[in-house]
Amino acid sequence: MKHLNRLFVAALMFAGLSSQAQDSNNPWAISFGANAVDGGRVSAASKFEDQFSQYFNLKDYWNFIPSVSYVNVSRHVGNNFSFGITGSVNKIDKFVWERPQVPGDYPVTNPGDLMYFGIDGVIKYSFMDMLKSKWLDPSAHIGGGYTFLGDASAGTVNGGLGLTFWFTDQVGLSFQSTYKHSFDETRIPDQDVASHLQHFAGLTFKFGGKDTDGDGIYDKDDACPEEKGLKEFNGCPDTDGDGIADKDDSCPEVAGPKEFNGCPDTDGDGIVDKDDACPEVAGPAAMQGCPDTDGDGVADKDDKCVDVKGPRENDGCPWPDTDGDGVADKDDKCPEVKGTVANNGCPEVSEEAIKRLNDYAKTILFNSGKSSFQKQTYPVLQSIVAILKEYPSSKFHIEGHTDSDGAEAMNLKLSKDRAAAVKNYLIENGVAADRLTSEGYGESKPIASNKTAKGKAQNRRVEVKLAD
Known part of the structure; x- marks a missing residue:
């Protein structure tokens, strides 16, 4: 079972790379899992193509312990960059050592289960936005740190590649391979921190995002951060469900078309109900959406004589003309005696x-x-x-x-x-x-x-x- 566990961890690390996969919404991330140290002496290879020739030789060169053996904490700093700190622990029982008396001879030796500790700073660049992907997150990183191997220790300059598969916006499976170039290679067992590869595989969790209204859209991207809303409206609500966010809807509680800013026009006269004095009967804009059957400029709702023209002052009815001389009583100086218009409704003296x-x-x-x-x-x-x-x-x-x-x-x-x-x-x-x-x-x-x-x-x- 112990060997099966090691093979499983090795298979994960075989896929490659990454960690620190966060964004501006969730600026913080923590990754943890297993790490493996490749005991093949990379810097001692005579040819470039030989430097990674033993990369997949898990049995002979890879050192790992079947448990959580690294933790990374990182923060997004903008423009797809993040900065993090990784701490790792391992036990080295396979390593390539050069025998000074036989130059070029690199036997694999057991240095005696040397404890391995690493503390590294990592600057990472994510290519996920470039790929316009929601789940595939390749990355590259550089950095440096300090490695302790038995009684030896040395500073390193690091670089590598990573890959994270995001299951959700906040949880992903991450892989990373890092080449650590050592500044202290004595080539003496127990006194040498050779340049080497270190591989990581684990889970990454993003956190730190703020979602005040709890609608699943972070405040940074939420146009209405204090009102629960919908993703298609950038976090703003659409109370009446008419496809127009409440903040842009002139009638947020009553459904209406976009051409009327979300307000209904029940009678179809082109005047929205909230501005229509007669919302259920079509009428012209000049009459505030009300009909004027007799065309006298008095809306039917205010006209006491709907079918006969009359002035507004008389509620849309014609003025009375008691004597029938064509001059309304209100203007007729002789309302009970027929006269002439020229004489203000009074008869002219012949x-x-x-x-x-x-x-x-x-x-x-x-x-x-x-x-x-x-x-x-x-x-x-x-x-x-x-x-x-x-x-x-x-x-x-x-x-x-x-x-x-x-x-x-x-x-x-x-x-x-x-x-x-x-x-x-x-x-x-x-x-x-x-x-x-x-x-x-x-x-x-x-x-x-x-x-x-x-x-x-x-x-x-x-x-x-x-x-x-």
Whole structure:
């Protein structure tokens, strides 16, 4: 069984090389396993091709102990380089010694189970990134150290190759072969540390990586180091599963397409639901995604008259037009009387209406020398009131005139009083005061001769005119 164990260890070491296989995520690594010291005297060979001629001669030249006999601790320092320290122990019972009396004669001797100790610094370069491999990790290394063999010891310069097969991101099977060039070769047994090969085989474990959120992605490569996420999103979560990481998703809790930054558009109107005032009914962007059936600029949801155009101020309904004259009541100064648009919804005073007014005005009778009305005049005044109410937005001017009988000053005063009396009656009977003005002109504006009774009768008059 002992020999089988040795053959198994030898078979592992036969594959070659490495250790210290770590990266920036797991900067630290520890390797341990078995080592073998090749007792063939490499530096004594006469030809280069002979230097490694006994490399595979495990039986005659390799020294090893079937147990854990080396430990390496290393740290990644960047750009595929790592630095480590290796400590190894062995027992040498086979070694090539040159007999001085027979130059070139290198018999294999048993030096008497000499204890072997090595402490070595190693600078390694990994080719795994160059190969773009996830599991195959070849490497090369250089370094130096100190070797103790029995009572002898010597410094060495080292170099070699390695290979690690990674089973996982952190566990691998590693092999390494190192040539140690000695600076002390006395070629005297028990006093000589000859140049030699040392082989290593064991397990490597990487560690030291930080994964705060425990999602299997190291903080160094995790775009969301404090939130558990997915590898395809560099460690960021995708809560709604729409293929857009939450950090880039405008609607992280509701699935949506990439063209809308992860937000849904339920009605398909090109406006995402979160910005759509009517997310379930298609509408234009100008209406914040809501329809406007009558095209009046008021969205249907706010329009009380969906099928009829109307202004926003009236909730999308047309303004009422009580008198039907085409002028909305809100703008119609005469909302209950049909008028014209040009006159703000009020009827325009026609020449015929002015003629009727003055026909009535000519029949107004006053008591002689006074401004009071004769009884039969009241129906005439009521007729004037009725006509003026037909034109509620129009303003009128009442004029009083007299004949030339009597003093001029008296006539002027009388005409003023009579015009005012007519105005006051109209106001008292429902005509707005701000629509009426009055003035008396006495005998200054006759329309007939004051030399005849008929002419004088015509000059004693009241006139109603449309005011500007």
